[in-house]
Structure formats: C-alpha cells, structure tokens
Amino acid sequence: MTPTYHRALVVDDLASSRDWLSHSLQLAFPGVNIDTAASLAQAAQLIDPPPPLALIDLGLPDGSGISLIERLHRDTLCIVATVFDDDSHLFPALRAGAQGYVLKDQNTEALADMLRGIAAGQPPLSPSIARRLLRHFAAPVAPPPADTTDESNLTPRETEVLRLTAKGLTRQEVAGMLQLSTHTVAGYLKDIYRKLSIGSRAEATLEAARRGLVE
Template sequence: MSDAAVAFASALVVDDLPGARAWLAAAVEAAFPGIAVTLAGSVAEGLARIDPPPALALVDLGLPDGSGIQLIEALQQRGAGTFCIVATVFDDDAHLFPALRAGAQGYVLKDRDRDALAAMLRGIVDGQPPLSASIARRLLRHFQPAVDAGEAQVPLTPRETEVLRLTAKGLTVGEVATVLALSRHTVSGYLKDIYRKLSVGTRAEATLEAARRGLVAP
C-alpha cells in the first residue's frame, strides 16, 4: 500500500452540485487509490457523516443550508486531525481568510482538471500545501511586511488608475468604456497592462489592489 493510501484511508466530499461532487470524488480516488469516499450535499449531511471523522475532507463553502466553514469548525473541534481542504469558486479575502482561521489547511479553486487536482492532493503526503496559484500569491502579498506606500505601489498612469477604480467598483469592460468614452478594445488593453503591472490574474485580485491603493472602499 502506498504512503498516500496509508495517510488517507477515508475522505468526505461536500458539495451541493452533483457534478462537482463526482469530480472532486474522482480526484480524491485518483490521488489515493482504495480510499473510502463519502459524499454530502449540505452542511447538515456533512455533519451527519463525520462520526467517525474522515482523514481528509474536501468542502465547498457555498452550501444550501450554510457555509462549509461550519463543517470545518466542527471537524476541528473533534480533534481527530482531519485534513480539511476548501474546494470552491470563491477567490476573495472574505472567503479565504475565514476558512483558514476555521482550520482549513488547503484552499483550491474549481478551475483545474481532475488530474491536476489529484496531483495537488498527492503532494500533501510530501508536505506540499494544496493551494491554487492565485491563492498562494494572495497569501504571500497579505503577509509581506508593510512598507511606505511610495515604495510599495507599482505606478499606474492616471488613465490606468481610473480604469482600475471603475473595474473594482464592479463595472464591466463595456460599462467602463461608456463612462470613459473609450472603445471596449482600448479598455481591454488598459486592463491587460494593469494586470501585468500589478502581477494579478483576476478581477478579484485587481479589486483587492484597488482597495489597498484607496481607490475603492475595502
């Protein structure tokens, strides 16, 4: 039997969407052959399936009867050492940090194929934290030492700053173009330059940076 199989003999997968549950379960089974996988579609169902606690838990956050964080907290309170991983579409601080505070030891986004997720899960046995790349970058930025704003901020042009501010407020590319009397193509070009300068890859990350720069309310 492999070290991976020994490390995780049982797993709980919690997601309200049947397709997502099946995908996550398939990734777990590919990562740890022979593992016993239990499925749940809500917080209540998950709570009913943690006695005895599983060795591994993949938990979605947006569940029909609450947050997956409730389930992570319940598993941590049992003190059974369950390795809890969030599997979600949410890549913002409002979901990431509460989940980590609750005891999640990994945070992966549902933007990978089954084999990539399985490889990430297998890495746990070798001590590699299961974190999506954008989540890892967010954590690194969050814990970087504070420095003077003039040294920390990559300079943006006035037009780039305005495009970033409007984008962070939730406006679409078309809406930003209308407000600034520009073409969609021009706005898309500004956004590409902004993402490159700020080393971000998503609107959520750009919004976080805009808040840090005082362009929008945090």
C-alpha cells in the same frame, strides 16, 4: 512518502462538482472509500467517526462550510474546494482550521496531484491563492471603499458571469470565454442566484438588464 487515505468525505451541493472531486480523490488515493454530502445537515450524518480527509465547499445551501471545518479540523485533514479566491473567504477558512485551499479551476489530474502533495506536506494552496497570501503579507492593504449602493455585492467575476449568461451563453460557452472550467462557472452561478434571490436564467437576464449589463 504520501499518506494513504482509506476514507474521505466530499461536501458540495452541486452533483457535478461532487463527481469531479470524488474522481480526483480516487486518482490521488486509489481505493479510497468516499462519502458525499450536498449540505451541512447531510455531512453531519457522516462524521461520526470523523473522516481522515474532507474536501469541503464553502457556499452550502444551509450555511458555510467553515462551520464544518471548525468541527472537523482536529481529527480531519480539511481542504477547501471552492470558486472563491478572495480574502473574505480565504482567511476565515484558514483560521477555522483548513489545511488546504484549492480552486475549482483545474482539471481532475491537476487536482489529484495537488491532493497528493497536500497529504505529503507540500504547499496546500492553489498557485493563485499562494500569490494572494504573499501579497497580503507583503504590504498593507487599503480597506475597500464603502458600498454606497443597494446592490447585492457581486464580485467583478460574478458580474461578468451574470452578463454573459444574460446574453444567452451556455455554461460551456461562458467557461470558454472566461478561461474557466464549467465547474467553476456553475459555482459562480449558484452564488449569483443565491445573492440575488433568483432561480432562473430569465430572472438573471432581468437582473442583468436592471444593472445595465445588457440591453
């Protein structure tokens, strides 16, 4: 039997993602009261008493969502909702006490189904994350080559999003080309801008040209 949640917390600095996550929670647990926060500082004002359920993004403007998970996990079902599908984000989140890890690459109804399943004790991971865990424990993973450049360590997916954005594509067009949701593309852009210390499409285009991604 799926537990019923009457209160939940959503922590994400993108308003569109907060709305999407809140809608999914309402579908999963009708009548749930939802508090939202755009930063760790805002979330800190909403966790006394701790919420029974929390959806937490990892890349927040004033720190990592992992620190919030560490504070809440003893009293709260903490579920990461993120665009990051790499080991460097997945495993620290699980070690911090996250009991679920879902990617922002699905529609509202699919996420609601996952949330109900996680609450009922079903596997608490997006399918691609579950496969990553299986690969991790199936065989030793060679360490990545040392980074010998002065680049800001963009992932291959972030590099592709940067390239398409610099070519003038909108978020919707980038999402269509890469078969991602607009929420996911928005999350990638947020992290690209943070990593590169830029704040506009024009700066992104200049940086892409410097890297040889566009002419």
